[in-house]
Amino acid sequence: MFRFFVGFVGFLFSLGSVLGLLAAAGVGIYIAQISDTLPSVNVLRNYEPEVMTRIHADDGSLVAEYAEKRRLFLPIQAIPVRIRNAFLSAEDSSFYDHAGVDPQAIIRALVTNLKNRGSDSRPVGASTITQQVAKNFLLTNEVSYERKIKEAILSLRIEAAFSKEEILERYLNEIYLGLGAYGVAAASLVYFDKSVHELTLAETAYLAALPKAPNNYHPFRHADRAIERRNWVLDRMMLDGVATPEEVRKAKAEPLRVNPRERSQFLAGAEYYAEEVRRELIAMYGRKTLYEGGLSVRTSLDPAMQVMARKALMSGLLEIDRQKGSWRGPVQTLELAAGEDWGPKIGTVSPLNDVPEWQVAIVLSVSGNEAILGLQPPRDVWGALTTEREQISLTTAGVPWSRTKSGGSTNRMANVVDRGDAVYVQKVDGQWVLRQIPAIQGALLAMDPHTGRVKALVGGFSYDYSEFNRATQALRQPGSSFKPFVYAAALDNGYTPSSIIMDAPIEIVVGREVWRPKNYGGKSAGPSTLRMGVERSRNLMTVRLAKDMGMPLVAEYAERFGIYDDLGKYLPMALGAGETTVMRLVGAYSIIANGGQRIQPTLIDRIQDRHGRTVFKHDNRRCDECTALAWREQAAPEVIDEREYVLDPMTAYQITSIMEGVVQRGTATRVKALGRPVAGKTGTTNEEKDAWFVGFTPDLVAGVFIGYDEPKPMGRGATGGQMAAPIFLDFMQDALADAPIVDFRVPEGIKLIPVDRLSGQRTSGSGGNVILEAFKPGTAPGDTFSIIGLNDNEPSRRRITRESERAVLSGTGGLY
Numbered sequence: 001m002f003r004f005f006v007g008f009v010g011f012l013f014s015l016g017s018v019l020g021l022l023a024a025a026g027v028g029i030y031i032a033q034i035s036d037t038l039p040s041v042n043v044l045r046n047y048e049p050e051v052m053t054r055i056h057a058d059d060g061s062l063v064a065e066y067a068e069k070r071r072l073f074l075p076i077q078a079i080p081v082r083i084r085n086a087f088l089s090a091e092d093s094s095f096y097d098h099a100g101v102d103p104q105a106i107i108r109a110l111v112t113n114l115k116n117r118g119s120d121s122r123p124v125g126a127s128t129i130t131q132q133v134a135k136n137f138l139l140t141n142e143v144s145y146e147r148k149i150k151e152a153i154l155s156l157r158i159e160a161a162f163s164k165e166e167i168l169e170r171y172l173n174e175i176y177l178g179l180g181a182y183g184v185a186a187a188s189l190v191y192f193d194k195s196v197h198e199l200t201l202a203e204t205a206y207l208a209a210l211p212k213a214p215n216n217y218h219p220f221r222h223a224d225r226a227i228e229r230r231n232w233v234l235d236r237m238m239l240d241g242v243a244t245p246e247e248v249r250k251a252k253a254e255p256l257r258v259n260p261r262e263r264s265q266f267l268a269g270a271e272y273y274a275e276e277v278r279r280e281l282i283a284m285y286g287r288k289t290l291y292e293g294g295l296s297v298r299t300s301l302d303p304a305m306q307v308m309a310r311k312a313l314m315s316g317l318l319e320i321d322r323q324k325g326s327w328r329g330p331v332q333t334l335e336l337a338a339g340e341d342w343g344p345k346i347g348t349v350s351p352l353n354d355v356p357e358w359q360v361a362i363v364l365s366v367s368g369n370e371a372i373l374g375l376q377p378p379r380d381v382w383g384a385l386t387t388e389r390e391q392i393s394l395t396t397a398g399v400p401w402s403r404t405k406s407g408g409s410t411n412r413m414a415n416v417v418d419r420g421d422a423v424y425v426q427k428v429d430g431q432w433v434l435r436q437i438p439a440i441q442g443a444l445l446a447m448d449p450h451t452g453r454v455k456a457l458v459g460g461f462s463y464d465y466s467e468f469n470r471a472t473q474a475l476r477q478p479g480s481s482f483k484p485f486v487y488a489a490a491l492d493n494g495y496t497p498s499s500i501i502m503d504a505p506i507e508i509v510v511g512r513e514v515w516r517p518k519n520y521g522g523k524s525a526g527p528s529t530l531r532m533g534v535e536r537s538r539n540l541m542t543v544r545l546a547k548d549m550g551m552p553l554v555a556e557y558a559e560r561f562g563i564y565d566d567l568g569k570y571l572p573m574a575l576g577a578g579e580t581t582v583m584r585l586v587g588a589y590s591i592i593a594n595g596g597q598r599i600q601p602t603l604i605d606r607i608q609d610r611h612g613r614t615v616f617k618h619d620n621r622r623c624d625e626c627t628a629l630a631w632r633e634q635a636a637p638e639v640i641d642e643r644e645y646v647l648d649p650m651t652a653y654q655i656t657s658i659m660e661g662v663v664q665r666g667t668a669t670r671v672k673a674l675g676r677p678v679a680g681k682t683g684t685t686n687e688e689k690d691a692w693f694v695g696f697t698p699d700l701v702a703g704v705f706i707g708y709d710e711p712k713p714m715g716r717g718a719t720g721g722q723m724a725a726p727i728f729l730d731f732m733q734d735a736l737a738d739a740p741i742v743d744f745r746v747p748e749g750i751k752l753i754p755v756d757r758l759s760g761q762r763t764s765g766s767g768g769n770v771i772l773e774a775f776k777p778g779t780a781p782g783d784t785f786s787i788i789g790l791n792d793n794e795p796s797r798r799r800i801t802r803e804s805e806r807a808v809l810s811g812t813g814g815l816y
Contacts, residue, residue, distance in 0.1 A: 044133070044137055044158065044161075044162065044166075044170060045161075045162075047137075047170055048610070049071055049073055049173055049174060049182070049183070050067070050068060050069045050071060050182075050291075050292040051067070051071050051072060051073050051292065051293065051294025051610050052065050052066060052067030052069075052070055052071060052072065052186070052291075052294065053065070053066045053067065053281070053290050053291065053293060053294060053295040053296075053297065054295075054296055054297065055274055055277055055278075055297045055299060056296070056297065056298050056299065057267055057270070057299060057301040057302070057303050057306075058298065058299065058300055058301060058302055058453075058605065059302075059303060060298075061267045061303050062266055062267065063266055063267045063270050063273065063274050063277075063299065063301060064266055064270075064274035064277075064278070065266075066278060066290055066291055067291055067292070068291045068292060069180070069182045069292075070180045070181050070182060070186045070190060071173065071181075071182035071183045071185075071186045072183065072185035072186050072189070072294075073173050073183065073185070073294060073610060074172075074173060074183070074184070074185045074196065075169060076165050076166075076168060076169035076172070078196075079169075079172055079184060079185075079196060080196055080197055080199075080204075082199075082201065082204055082242070083172070083184055083196055083199070083204050083207070083208075084168060084172070085237060085240070085242035085243075086204045086205055086207070086208035086233060086237060086242075087129075087171075087172060087184075087208045087211070088129070088168075088240070089208070089233060089236040089237045089239075089240045089242060090205075090208040090209060090211070090212075090233045090236060091129055091132070091208070091211060092128045092129040092130075093236065093240050094128075095128065095129050095130075095164065095168070096164055098128060098130075099156060099159050100128065100130045100131070100152070100155030100156045100157075100158060100159035101128060101130075101131065101152045101155055101156065102128050127151065128155065129167065129168065129171050130155040130158055130159055130167055131151045131152065131154075131155045132171060132175070132211075133155075133158060133167055133170055133171050133174070134150075134151050134154035134155050134158060135151055136171075136174050136175070137170070137174070172184050173185075175211050176211075176214065177191075177207060177210045177211065177214055178210055178214025178215065178217075178218070179191065179214075179260065184196055184207060187207050187210070188203075188207065189261050190260065190261050191203075191206070191207065191219070191258050191259075191260065191261075192257070192258065192259055193259050193260075193261045200251070200254070201234070201243060201247055201248075201250075201251040202230065202234075202251035202252075202254040202256075202257075203257070205230045205231075205233040205234045205237065205251060206219075206226065206230040206233075206256060206258075208233045209226070209229040209230045209232070209233045212229075216229075217229050217230075219256050219258035220258070220380075223256060226256060227255075227256060230256070231252050234248045234251050234252055235248065267301070267303055267306070268307065268354075268356075269306055269307055269310040269354065269458070270301060270303075270306055271354050271463035271464075272457055272458055272459035272460065272463055272469050272471065273299070273301050273306065273454075273456075273457045273603065275463070275467065275469065276457065276459075276469060276471075276472055276603055277297065277299055277603050277604060278290065280603065280604065281295065281297065281604075281607075284616070293609065293610060294609070294610030295607055295608065295609060295610070296607070296608040296609075296612075297604060297606075297607050297608075298604075298605045298606045298607075298608075299603050299604055299605060300448070300451075300453035300454055300455060300602065300603060300604070300605050300618075301454070301455065301456070301457075301603070302455040302456060305446060305455045305456040305735050306455075306456045306457075306458075308456070308731055308734040308735050309444045309445075309446060309456035309457070309458045309702075309731055309735075310458050311730075311734070312444060312727050312728075312730040312731035312734070313442055313443070313444045313458045313461070313704070313727055313731075314355075314461060315727075315730065316442070316704075316706075316723075316726060316727035316730065317438040317440065317441065317442055317461050317706075318435075318438060319726075320438065320440050320706065320723055321436070321438035321439065321440065322400045322401060324440070324714065324715055324718070325401065325438070325439055325440075326401050326402075326403045326404055326405050327399065327401045327403070327404045327405065327410060327416055327434070327436065328404075328405045328436060328439070329404075329405060329421075330363075330417065330421035330422055330423050331349060331360070331422045331423060331424065332349065332422050333418070333420050333421055333422070334346070334348075334349075334362060334420045334421075334422055335420060336362065336364075336419060336420040342362050342364060342374045342389075343374070343376075343377045343385060343387075343389055344385065345362060346360060346361065346362040346374060346375075346376045346377075346422060347376060347377060347385045349376065349422045350464070351376065351464075352424070352437075352462050352464045352465060353464050354462055354463050354464050355461075355462050355464070357426050358424045358425065358426050358435050359375050359376060359424070359425055359426070360375075360376040360422060360423075360424060361373040361374060361375050361376065361392065361394075361422070361423055361424075361425045362374050362376075362420065362421070362422055362423075363417045363418060363419050363420060363421040363422075363423065364391065364419065365419060366413050366414050366417060366418065366419060367413075368412075368413065369395055369396040369397075369411070369412065369413050370393055370394070370395050370396075370413060371393075371394045371395075371413050371416075371417050372391055372392070372393060372394075373391065373392050373393075373394055373423070373425065373432075374389065374390070374391050374392075375390045375391070375392060375425075377389060377390075392425070392432050393432065394413075394417075394425060394432050394434060395413070396410060396411055396412070396413055396416070397431065398425075398431055398432050398433040398434055399413075399416055399433075399434050400433065400434070404416060416434070417434075423435075423436075424436065424437075437461060437462065437465055438461055439708065440706060440707065440708055440714060441460050441461060441466075441470055441706075441707065441708065441709055442460070442461075442470065442704065442705055442706040442707070442724075442727070443457075443458060443459050443460065443469070443470035443471035443474070443582045443704070443705045444456070444457075444458045444471070444582075444702065444703070444704050444705075444727065444728075444731060445457050445458075445471045445582050445583055445586050445702065445703050446586075446700060446701065446702040446731070446735065447586050447587065447590050447601060447700075447701045447702070448590075448699070448700065448701075449589075449590035449591075449593035449594045449599065449696060449699065449700070449701045450594050450599070450699070451599065451618075451619065452587065452590060452599035452600045452601045452602050452618075453602060453605065453618070454583070454601060454602065454603045455700075456735075457471050457472075457583075457603070458471065459471045459472065459473075466709075468709070470582065470705060470709075471581070471582040471583055471705075472581055472582070472583050473581070474581060474582070474705070474709075475579035475580065475581060476579060476580070476581075476582075476685075476690050476705060476707060476711070477576055477577055477578065477579055477685045477689070477690050478563075478576040478578075478580055478585055478683050478685075478690075478692055479575070479576040479683035479684050479685035479690055479692060479720070480537045480539075480575070480576060480667075480681065480682060480683045480684060480692075480720070481576060481585065481681045481682065481683025481692040481693070481694050481703075481720065482558075482563065482574075482575070482576030482578075482585075482683070483533075483534060483537065483542050483574075483575070483576065483681060484534060484589075484592070484655055484658075484659060484681050485554075485557055485558055485561055485563065485588065486542055486545060486546055486554055486557075486574050487530060487533065487534050487542075487545070487655060487658065488557065488592065488647060488651055488652075488655045489549060489553055489554055489556075489557040490530065490545055490549055491530075491651045491654050491655060492557070492647060492648055492651040493549065493553065495530060495545075496530065496760075496775060496776075496779045496781070497529065497530055497531045497654055497657070497658060497760065497773050497774065497775070498529055498530065498531070498755060498759075498760025498761065498773060498775075498781045498785070499529065499530040499760070499785075499786075499788060500527045500528065500529060500530075500760065500785050500786065500787045500788065501527070501528060501529075501530060501533055501538075501541040501544055501545055501548075501787070501788045501789060502526070502527055502540075502541070502544055502787055502788065502789040502790050503519070503524045503525045503526055503527070503528045503532075503533070503538050503540050503541045504524045504526060504540060505518075505524060505540065506540055506543060506544065506789070508543070508547075508571055510570075515571070515572065517539050517540060517543050517571075517572075517575065518539060518540070519537075519538055519539050519540055520537065520539070520684065520719070524538075524540055525538070527787045527790075528541060528758075529757070529758070529759070529760040530545070530658075530760075531658050531661060531757065531760070531773070532757070532758070533545065534655075534658045534659065534661070534662060534666070534681070535658065535661040535662050535665055535666035535667070536666055536667065537662075537666070537667050537681075537682060539575055541789075542574050542575060543571055543574060543575065544788060544789030545574075545788060545789070546571055546574035547571060547789065548788050548789060551569040551570065551571060551573065551574065552569055554567070554569075554573070554574055555567040555568070555569050555573070558573075558578075560646045560647075561587075561588035561591055561646060562584055562587055562588055562591075563578075563580050563584055563585060563588045564578050564580060564584075576683060576685065577685075582703050582705050583601055584601075585692075585694055585703055586601070586694060586701055586702070586703035587599065587600075587601040589680075589694045589695075589696055589701050589703065590696070590701045591646050591647065591652075592647065592652050592655055592656060592696075593652075593656070593679075593696040593698070593701050594652075595649040595652050595653070595745070595747065596645045596646055596647030596648055596649045596651065596652035597641075597643050597644070597645050597646070597649075598643045598644050598645070598646050599643070600618075602618045604616065604618060605617065605618050605619070606618070621639050621640060621641050621642070621643075622639070622640040622642065623637050623638070623639045623640065624637075624640070625637035625638070626639075649747040650747050650749055650750050650774075650776050651776075652747075653744065653745075653746060653747050653750055653774055654750075654774045654775075654776075656679045656744055657679075657744070657773070657774045658679075659679035659680055659681055659695070660677065660678070660679045660744070661757075661771075662679070662680060662681055662682070663678050663679065663680055663695070665757075667681075667682040667719070667720070667721045668680055668681070668682050668693060668695070668720075668721050668725050669721075670721065670725045670726055670729060671693070671695060671725050671728060671729050671732075673729060673733075674697075674729060674732055674733060674736075675741075676697060676736065676741045676742075677697060677698065677741070677742070677743050677744055678695055678696070678697050678732070679695060679696055679744070680693060680694055680695020680696065680725075680728070681693070681694060681695070682719065682720030682721045682724070682725060683720045683724075684718075684719040684720045684721075687713040688713050688714045688715060688716065688717075688718040688719065689707060689708070689711040689712060689713055689714065690705065690706070690707045690711065691705070691706040691707065691714065691718055691719055691720045691722070691723040691724045692704065692705050692706075692720045692724050693720045693721070693724035693725040693727075693728045695728055695732075697732070697736065697742070698742045698743070698744050698745065699739070699742065700732070700735060700736065700739075702728055702731055702732060702735075703728075704724040704725075704727045704728045704731075705724065706718075706720075706723045706724050706727075746774075749776065749777055750774050750775070750776065751774070751775045751776070751777065751780060752772040752773070752774055752775075753772065753773055753775055753780055753781075754770055754771070754772055754773075755770070755771060755772075755773045755781060756769050756770060757769050757770070757771045757773075760773070760781055760785070761781050761785075762780070762781055
């Protein structure tokens, strides 16, 4: 019997061993099958996370960020030790001791899950940081034991292939920490508007509390829970010996102090500039690289100058709207019941975030010359309206227009607003003023003429209202602001500032059509100098000059300057009838200001990839000796400028001198108030649909365009000199306030000869008509001259002697 018992036990043991072996074999086969389907851990070796692209101004100020996932990559060496320790204490305190999985944690998780079996509780994991890396990079978020097995297998492989520091680096840069932030560097900015090196212990512990479930520890929705979890992390850090009890006590006493980056403004007023850079980057590298490639873009934007440009354009457009417009009505009208809380109603109206001076308000009541308005309540950091309510008084004194759209007087508030109207208001000198977005729009662009670097760009009154960039996207007729290039072509091809051109009516027959151009105002002045043609913006003279030269030459120069790609060779094009952009035209004027040497307008100075390598730079001038590692008393390196000349430098100075006359005596005398050497040209198109002024000092060029988005007449007198030039002046006065006064540089070879500016002839006298005219060698005025275009329809010239000059000129009305 005993033998039988022993034998039976032996049989059972053998059977158990066989079954155990079979089970082990089955598990081994199962694991082997799973292993064969797992991805390679080498994916981690080429880790390049999606990183946001950041746009900076020329002083380093942040202009914009673009990303699908808000992430900034930091190598492990750049992540402070305290941040590493906080995440290790919170997530995996035995990280440096295990081989990828933590058996003790697994057993604890199994026990907990068995206890919770049958309940709705989510299964507890036992993931190490290595396992989280495996899941985040190589697996899905599926909740199953099979995924945990895969995770464990991959973790062992990752530990065998990578160092602990490499694993931790990937983890701290990849994890999602809420509010759209991926990785500790981005989370530090998003939550606290700080770099990782500026975080306090309490702030570090809060970030380390987030990986488990960021939404559960939301700093505002679940503040108590967030503080409790943060304090738990602090306790773990103290137990692990990476924070002292005193440090932990002080950190626990701190409030969360979350300061979301959304509350921090990017560079104010630079929205149009940033959007233009974004479009350029997409054109250069594609959308994926922009939003995931982690580019660092340094632009040429001057923050102070950008603020000045925005102020000048906005103030100018508001003044134009006040003078030429009328009150056109509310932003929208809302239904407002008696006794209803008006806060949520006005909260539905979008404010102009890029015009922070204005506030949205709703009309609550109207009586006599006063209306009571409710201001849109402020919003909290997450965009929700607060319970704050503020009412204000608006009187007719705060209505800048004298009439309404329907023609009614604004002396009665009932003619202006009704209950429920949503309007914009601004507090000015203690009084509330009614505002409206100007119907006439515009653009302002400023550029360094020697490099082409765009220093400021404003594409309209408000980017929030209209993203259309009128500085780069609007194709408009430049009108007379194109004339300097017609005259520059002439000066470059044998004409002089004293050349005489007939200013008289002309008919141009084209097929069965007859074109009769006119000067602005309808008058003509007879034979006049080429200089006067620009200073007084004579259309008739310009047409005759272009006819005399030939439109193919005019078109060639227009294309050389980059104003047009293919200008039609028709005489009306000499008067600026073609379409171009503000940026192109300002770039062309910059070439003149740069002494005729080509420049390429640019908004971007330099682009670096995620590794800090420069992949683009605007300045490609050679400097062979700039790479010297040390100074050994060698001479300063020479920068070799190989840019071509579009215009003879002497010609560039001649047309600059002539455009100085436009400011001193011509159509832009308002700009003379700048009080320093400045050259420029006004531009006004037919029926006053477009108004321009483009001008420059020796080191700054700026252009202003004014017009309706859908071209239509702006009214008699809406000229470049009246509408655009004052905005140019306002901007330049601010931009050059601290700059020294510099004269235009006279190129070698130019002869400055005193002449009578009306006749263009030499003079030894003095007086208001005597100027120093710029002549190239061998072109000084002689005793005779020719009148270009004396015959209306033929490019003929008649030679006139000095003796007969007075008789001819007096017979045609004199020079103007």
